[in-house]
Amino acid sequence: MSNAIILMNNQLKPQQVEMLTQLAEGYRFVTKADLAEGDFEYVEIMYGWDKSYTEAQRQSFKRLKWIQATSAGVDYLPMDIIQNPQIMISNMSGIHATPIAESVFGYLLATGRQLFTSQLQQRESNWNRPEHGGYFSLKDKVLLVYGTGNIGQEIARIGHNFSMEVIGINTNGRAIEGFDACYATAEADLIVGKADFIVSTLPATANTRHYFAENWFKMLKATALFINVGRGQTVDETALYEALKAKQIGGAYLDVFHEEPLPESSTLWELESLLISPHISGQIEHFQEETFPIFKENLVSYLNEGKLARNIVAKDKGY
Template identity: 35%
Template structure:
């Protein structure tokens, strides 16, 4: 009997062909995450993506589901406890976003150092004006919370600007392109060095509202905060207080505690804040990179019974 892989996202003909070549003995069925075919999912051994209303079908005792490959790096919205109890292997899309998100991070940093964000506003008003305080990235320090794919790519590029790079991770282990790495418990010490404090962290019980008033007060006077990780890792009120007081010079934010950010939210009106609508990871190469991860994992799954890349540790929630 042919086993099935159900993908709940759009794949090009070439991407479909690559998956079928990597998965002999499996049929590939395309579904829709917004309108999933539950009967089809009830027969799936492997699912790529997730969708609203699929939980009960996929987690039934008789479900043959063995492995879920998410379409996102974040997994906090999945029924993790139930999936762990059922022994379902879970892999995420970590690594897909490194290049586009690093580009957004440097977009924020260059906007701030060269006052390009105010230049755009001046252009809209036909105003010929410079603040006269333009700076540069050379010699600045980037403190990057999270030394995974996104953090490492950011640190690698920072070296091209001759920046100092300080990482923060759970283990504090050395990582290429970082001059030094602190543990998460040393975050307060680390952020004090940063001209830019960059948050790339996933949302876990340990990181929820990790960036609070205490951390922002420990930041260097006049530094910038960038968050492209998860909105709930930041205490928004504490961030706004640090911005309003001038302790932080600005913030580049792609993620928020409430999304979409409500139209009446004060952050919209703060000229020292640059907002993007949780699109830092978007790229026309997204599906190609996701399929590359899946194919690598499919080969490992067929050989050893488990995917080798991006396997989520349920106890850590990433």
């Protein structure tokens, strides 16, 4: 029996571990809690990453060849891991499309139907019923989606079902099925002012950092709603705070932030036209059932052919 270890930084169900054990003969399955100091150098495969590994510990992962991340974005991986050519990285891109799209439409619909206001009024036993004012329907609205991958496509599909016009933004403006039109990022300024709702699904890369900044917010409609379910690094949070405070835009929903958890001292918490959720838009009802098939398929491929079958992260792009 070899000493090679499959390290499970994320939990799997006992039956799932049992199934993998039969597939990966000769490997030891070890959880982070059970990992002894002498084990580090034998870790060959990781299921999930753990942010608490120190640089010294990371350097001890001498035989590490593959990390199957349990998230879609992998920007939290340290540079020394990403840039190590010996380590392949795969992600869970795709499985978060449904919950993230449901989060986006939960926000838009509940806002348009004043359900968030209703919840707050309920806590004061307050039956206040504004007549014919302040409501909006999604029908005939213009939805602009930054990022036309799995998540953007699912948002577009649902948007059409609510009779919206859906426009996509991607790097080169290539047409993507399910969008009424697509523009390149460089042309986005032409269209941003027409949008009623803007959703960003952008990853954190050098190119997207602080893309949503003061000048960008200035181009929006005064009633526009901005939603970020991508990565916090793409938004200049001070600029967004100022735009909301000055009522330059109608409102915003942020699920992701520069610093997570969002510090208690952040001024963002207090904005009434902003909804904050704690990076949960992609959380999945049956997480282990949805992620397991991807890990299993890649494990079989890795063991048989030494390469991954799917969801491979392009290290140069970072997603």
